[in-house]
Amino acid sequence: MANKGIIGKLFGSKPADGLDDYTEINLEEIEEAQGSGPAETYVRVGELASLGQIPELKREIYNGNIVIADITPIKGDSLTRDRALKDLKQVALDVSGDIAMINDNQVVVTPMSIKIDRTKFTSK
Template sequence: MKIKELLFGPIPKQTESEYAELDLSQYEEVIEPEPAETYIRVAELSNLDGIADLKKEIYEGNIVVVDISAIKRDQMMLERALQDLHDVVSDVGGDIAGLDDDLVITTPTGIKIDRSRIGGR
């Protein structure tokens, strides 16, 4: 018997089903900024005023992931925003698709979204 077990009692074995917290900070370090041709930008759309900034990013050749959860309750605003984004990606030859109920991804010229999944179901 180990000393730790004598002092504190038997140590329960960890099972795979137990939650394990991962520290991902070591993978999120900031690397010296280098210019890139395309950036992935993340945006939250809370009203139609934000559409202009999203259009600018798409025209500049960036991929934009848009959180639309704040406008989902207003069906007219949601449809108008999605139509505006669709028009921009059509104009530049990009693509647009939903990632889930609250996220939309838009891509610029030359980047298409493959709608099939890799692995899983």
């Protein structure tokens, strides 16, 4: 087998069926090449089931992390949902970050210097 080099090792080889624009990616090899050191910013994913969880979400945002919260458990309780979203909007303002609904059940909140592009893109 010929030496593929680092790019070949990371991204695999093109399939034999002639699809020139498709490349199989082995994520395990990419993770090994990147290492497992700490990051400056993490994407934290969680479920928001009560207002008691808001302080933990705020702490993550104040620490510079991106938070994606599933609000499905509180979706039926408009008072709790509105209060939680108000609190998350306030923390986004406090840190000069951003907040947006991903869909009806998820909200993303970003820290300072990370803005959310609200336009959807598609591949051509």
